[in-house]
Amino acid sequence: MKEIPLYAMAHARSGDKGEASNVGVRAYDERGYEILRAWLTAERVARHFRGIVLGRVDRHELPNLRALNFILHDSLGGGGSASLKNDAQGKTHAQALLRMTVEVPDDYAPPPVGRQGALAPAGELARPPRGSRNG
């Protein structure tokens, strides 16, 4: 087994559901989905988010999208307009999940998505922004 960052094998999106946030995470290939289905349990996600998620974590499977959907209960300081949190709607929870390190078989290589290891702090400021060609 070896360890790789979750963001190298999956993408994700999060939003709010009342007092809970949801994080949907989607593997880049079928094998990656099978790995995550076995490894990325509700318990592991709850442990990763300890200090942020105060309630239960539910997990749902969407094999058609190679995706898992997590409901993180009591993760928004009350949610809606009651929350005092900077991220009152869990908008950043998907990015937080993608920072997990996943144990995968040695022979598993996810499809390349460019920018592997790009979260290295040194690179972050040096990289010119893309997408604004007239800038």
Added chain:
Amino acid sequence: MSRRIVRIANGQGFWGDSPDAPARLVAGGPLDYLTLDYLAEVTMSILQKQKRRDPGLGYATDFVDLVREILPTVLDRGVRIVANAGGVNPEACRKTLVEIARAQGAQGLKIATVRGDDILDRLDSLLASGIALENMDDGRPLAEIRDRVLSANVYLHSFAVAEALSRGARIVVSGRTTDPGLVLSPLIAEFGWPRDAWNLLAAGTVAGHIVECGAQCTGGNFSRWWEVDGWDRLGYPVLELAADGTFVVTKQEGSGGLVTIDSVAEQLLYELGEPSRYITPDCVVDFTSIRLEQVGPDRVAVSGVRGAPATEAYKVSISYLAGYKATGQLTISGPDALAKARVCAAALWGRLARAGLAFEHSSTEYLGLDSCHGPITPPPDVLNEVVLRVGVRDADRAKVDRFGRELAPLVTSGPPGVTGFAGGRPKATEVLGYWPALIPKRLVEPQIAVEEVR
């Protein structure tokens, strides 16, 4: 015979979304419908307050300004508009729209409203008749917070807006309908989908879910953001839909962003609960049935959507006054930014405690350190600067306001290098509690009014 295709674009994912997207979509064409979403759950109580102050208000005023701007192009291109901009006063919104249309010489134009969602004035009679409107999350009866209720709106089904369109309306303004219903309604009108066509209604709902947050399916909020080009002209989504419920998600040529299986799948997961039971007033959608296929550049085909019969009840969204809160922030520069920020926080809470103030809830966050991801990320060795963000929540408004007066003094009575006290003293704002409930469908009847501009 070629397949008949209906083209629907969403130009507004929430009240406050891009001011230019709707006009760009209409000008970029071809389009049959432009949908615009204005209502979040907390919006209704704000609109109720505006309506109490002025009976002519209580709707999304930005929508009216938008229509004034784009109406000539909309009429020229034959685009119809469906928006939930009516808030708690669709009639007043229609009245203003009719005046605008008349002033622009659009005689003969039909503008419709759909209401019946607002049950604020019916709450007491409903409670008296034994409808307890229990909180869906914890079962408490509404009576517990009845005297603090600010708004109560039923999520209406999509057949009412569809009927308004069938009666010739080119602009339909509703109160509380579902966000995906903005897309489903035109499909019901165009294709004559019946009330028990569960798979078709589910397909239209999925189409609406994909585009309801505007650019979130075309590159916005996308995990692999480094692949997105043209952020300054990000395309908003366009749907091409057929009568059999299949459709293509795309965007207009020349716009920025991307439409791929990944970008669409990511948005399918947004704000999703239990995937196999996505409940709307129209049907129950099974998100595990959805098939995605890339059929061209920036074109994703969606098929296979399965639905189940609708439930017996409508969801009611009730808001109530749940206390007050205030938040404020200061910027602290290095050296020793974080250590100094912690001194500021300790000073602030210590001074409030000495003044005899304790709060039901308080929060201290260090922006730049860990406010988003908490203990998930290891702290960096050095922070060049940090933003201290503090907040309180309490039933006592005066206490919350008193908290707000304790922040500015830290600039002169705290450690050095404290700045960024902009925007004045944090003031108490209302906390709006959210109370989801159910109501039997037989007790709610949508009302449709179609008015011709003369």
